[in-house]
Amino acid sequence: xxxxxxxxxxxxxxxxxxxxxxxxxxxxxxxxxxxxxxxxxxxxxxxxxxxxxxxxxxxxxxxxxxxxxxxxxxxxxxxxxxxxxxxxxxxxxxxxxxxxxxxxxxxxxxxxxxxxxxxxxxxxxxxxxxxxxxxxxxxxxxxxxxxxxxxxxxxxxxxxxxxxxxxxxxxxxxxxxxxxxxxxxxxxxxxxxxxxxxxxxxxxxxxxxxxxxxxxxxxxxxxxxxxxxxxxxxxxxxxxxxxxxxxxxxxxxxxxxxxxxxxxxxxxxxxxxxxxxxxxxxxxx
Numbered sequence: 001x002x003x004x005x006x007x008x009x010x011x012x013x014x015x016x017x018x019x020x021x022x023x024x025x026x027x028x029x030x031x032x033x034x035x036x037x038x039x040x041x042x043x044x045x046x047x048x049x050x051x052x053x054x055x056x057x058x059x060x061x062x063x064x065x066x067x068x069x070x071x072x073x074x075x076x077x078x079x080x081x082x083x084x085x086x087x088x089x090x091x092x093x094x095x096x097x098x099x100x101x102x103x104x105x106x107x108x109x110x111x112x113x114x115x116x117x118x119x120x121x122x123x124x125x126x127x128x129x130x131x132x133x134x135x136x137x138x139x140x141x142x143x144x145x146x147x148x149x150x151x152x153x154x155x156x157x158x159x160x161x162x163x164x165x166x167x168x169x170x171x172x173x174x175x176x177x178x179x180x181x182x183x184x185x186x187x188x189x190x191x192x193x194x195x196x197x198x199x200x201x202x203x204x205x206x207x208x209x210x211x212x213x214x215x216x217x218x219x220x221x222x223x224x225x226x227x228x229x230x231x232x233x234x235x236x237x238x239x240x241x242x243x244x245x246x247x248x249x250x251x252x253x254x255x256x257x258x259x260x261x262x263x264x265x266x267x268x269x270x271x272x273x274x275x276x277x278x279x280x281x282x283x284x285x
Contacts, residue, residue, distance in 0.1 A: 028257045036254035049258035058234055059259065062242035063266070068149070069238065070217040073156035078209055080157065081164030086194065089172045102162040110159070114226040117155050118142075145235040148228045152236055155223050160216060164209045171205045172198065204281070211274045218267050239263050 032049055034042035053059050088098050105113055120127045123140040132139060141147035175198065183193050199206075221240045224230060230237035230245070237245070243263060247256025 028260055031254050031257035032261050033258075034254045036257075038251045038253060042254065045254065049255045050262070052255065053258055053262060058237070058242065059239075061234055062237045062239045065149070065236060066218060066220070066239045069153060069156065069220060070214060073153045073160070074210065074213045074217055076157050077161045077213060078164045078206065080161050081166075081209075082168050084161075084165045085168035085172055086198070088169055090190075099166075102165050105159045105162060110222045111226060113159060114155065114223045117158065117223075118151070118227045121151055142228060143232065145232055148232060148236050151227060152220075152223055155227070156217060156220070159223075160213060163212065167205055167209055168202060171202045175201050207274055207277060211271060214270055214274075215267060218263075218270065239266070 031042060033044060033046060035045045035048075036042040084098060084102065088095055108116070119125075121129060121141045123129055123142070129139065129141075139147060141151045179197050179201075180193055183197055188196070219240050220238045221244065224236055224238050224241045225244075228236040230241055234242075239259075240263065243256055243259045246252050246259060250256075
C-alpha cells in the first residue's frame with residue numbers, strides 16, 4: 001500500500017477522533033478554569049472550581065455512593081456470572097434457556113429496562129411490593145436511603161451480569177479437556193478443578209471483566225435518573241449524575257467541567273492497577 005493510500009484510509013478516523021474526543025476534552029479543560037454560565041462570556045478563575053468541588057460535601061457524597069455502588073455490584077455480577085457459566089458448562093441441556101434468559105436485559109433499551117425494573121418495585125402496584133404485602137411486609141423502596149440504594153444495586157446486578165457470564169462461558173470453552181481429565185485421574189473433584197484449573201486459566205478474563213464493569217458502573221446515570229433522581233435527598237447521586245445536575249440543571253458549565261475532569265482522573269486512578277498488571281503480563285510474555 002502506498003503512503004498516500006494509507007493516509008487516505010486513516011484520515012477519516014483521525015478526523016472523527018479529533019473532532020469528537022480531543023477537541024471537546026481540551027475545551028472542557030479550558031472551561032474548568034473559568035466561571036462560565038450558558039450565554040455568558042467565560043471568566044478565568046484559576047483553580048477555584050476544583051477547590052470548590054473538593055470542599056463541597058455533595059461532591060464527596062456522590063463519590064461515596066459511586067464507590068459503594070461499584071464495590072457491592074461488581075463482585076456480585078462477576079460471581080453470579082461465573083456460577084452461571086460453570087453451570088452451563090456442566091449442564092449443556094440448559095444452554096438455550098440460560099443464554100436467552102441472560103440476554104433479556106440487553107433486548108430492551110437501558111431506559112425501558114430501567115422503567116420496567118422500577119415498576120416491579122413500585123410502592124402501590126409493583127409486583128414484588130405486592131408479594132411482600134401478602135406476608136405483611138410493606139416497603140417503599142424509593143422512599144428510604146437503604147431501599148433506593150439497594151434497588152439501584154439490584155438493577156446493576158440484573159443488567160450487567162450477562163456480560164461476565166457470556167465472557168467466562170466462552171473462556172471455559174478454551175480450556176483443554178486434557179487438564180480436566182488429568183485432574184480427575186489424580187482424584188480431584190469438581191470444586192478442586194474449579195479452583196486449580198478453571199480460575200487460573202480464566203484469571204485474565206476476570207481482570208478484563210473487572211475493568212469493563214468498573215468503567216460501566218463508574219459512569220452510571222440512566223438508572224439513577226429514571227428511578228431515584230438522586231433521592232432521597234442526594235443519597236443516590238452518582239458522580240456522573242451530580243455532574244449532570246450541576247452542568248445542565250444549574251447551568252454552571254465551568255464548575256461542571258471541573259467535576260468532569262475530576263471524574264476522568266478518578267476512573268484513571270481506579271484503572272491504573274489493572275493496566276499495570278496487564279502491561280506486566282504482556283512484557284513477561
